[in-house]
Amino acid sequence: MTLTLVGMKQNELIRRLSRIGIWLYAMLHSAVLMVIVTIVGWWLAFNAELMLAVVAVAATGSLFATPAIVRALGFDSVQAMAMTIATTLVLPLSIFITLLFFQTEKVELDWLSYFARLIVFIFGPMFFSFWVHRLCPEEALSRFLMKISPYTILLVFAFPFGLVGSFRILFDEDPSAALRFFIIASGLCCLFFSLSYWVYRKQGKAIALTAAITSGNRNVLLTYSIAGALLGPAFLPLAGALQIPTYLLPVLTRWLNKKLP
Structure with a gap:
């Protein structure tokens, strides 16, 4: 997030965040997709945990890494960053509603952990970027950003390895259950990606693909950090399985960018 935000003008990012369209996207990203997934889950007779x-x-x-991926694909990373921040800010309400309807235990979120991560991953980097642009010559800063941009992508690709542990344990213990989680995770990723692309397709290919990959990438680790065990035993294996299709989304998006008119 820091390496990506340093390459952005913070006043432009704040202007994007003030637009109603960004918050309408956040509603699609969470509320609309939550309703659709619930209907599909009932139709497929998912058990309560799943x-x-x-x-x-x-x-x-x-995912916090989404703007770096979008920038590497040649799309508008500021738009992706605004979408990422907006969806992160509405996360507490979304997850609270989820737990209220689907969890029978008392709902207690780890607000301290959530706000700490907001400071570390969003507001801290934004503040740092603001002062870097204020104090450093733009020409020298541009040269520096060109040199470090490849390392940003390396960090992005390293991220999923931290979440696949629970899925690998499940795979060792019950391969058929692991395959089921993988199919569900891939289906979710495809649903998020394709629906967001369809909604934004009339705004142009670049905007549609930016919305699609932003919707497909999900920061499940942040969700787990604030809700923890309340998410049930199926969440961590599903989150681990989700990393595989998420990892392939940039490749799919680049291919679609070449094929779509």
């Missing part, structure tokens, strides 16, 4: 897990994934904000 239903809670899939709706919680739908409630989850976009």
Whole structure:
């Protein structure tokens, strides 16, 4: 987030965040997809634990690495950053509603952990970027950003390895259950990606693909950090399985960018 935000003018990012369209996207990203996933889950007769897990994934904000991926694909990273921040800010409400409807235990979120992560991953980097642009010559800063941009992508690709542990344990213990989680995770990722692309397709290919990949990338680790065990035993294996299709989204998006008119 820091390396990506340093390459952005913070006043432009704040202007994007003030637009109603960004918050309408956040509603699509969470509320609309939560309803759709719930209907699909009922239709497929998911048990209570799996239903809670899939709706919680739908409630989850976009991955913090998304703007770096979008920039690497040649799209508008400022737009992706605004979308990522908006979906992260609505996450507490989305996950609270999810737990209220699908969790029978008392709902207690880890607000301290959530706000700490907001400061570390969003507001801290924004503040740092503001002062870097204020104090450093733009020409020298541009040269520096060109040199470090490849390392940003390396960090992005390293991220999923931290979440696949629970899925690997499940795969060792019950391969058929692991395959089921993988199919569900891939289906969720495809649903998020394709629906967002369809909604934004009339605004142009670049905007549609930016919305699609932002919707497909889900920051499940942040959701788990604030809700923890309330998400049930199915959430971590599903979150681990979700990393595989998420990892392939940039490749799919680049291919679609070449094929679509």
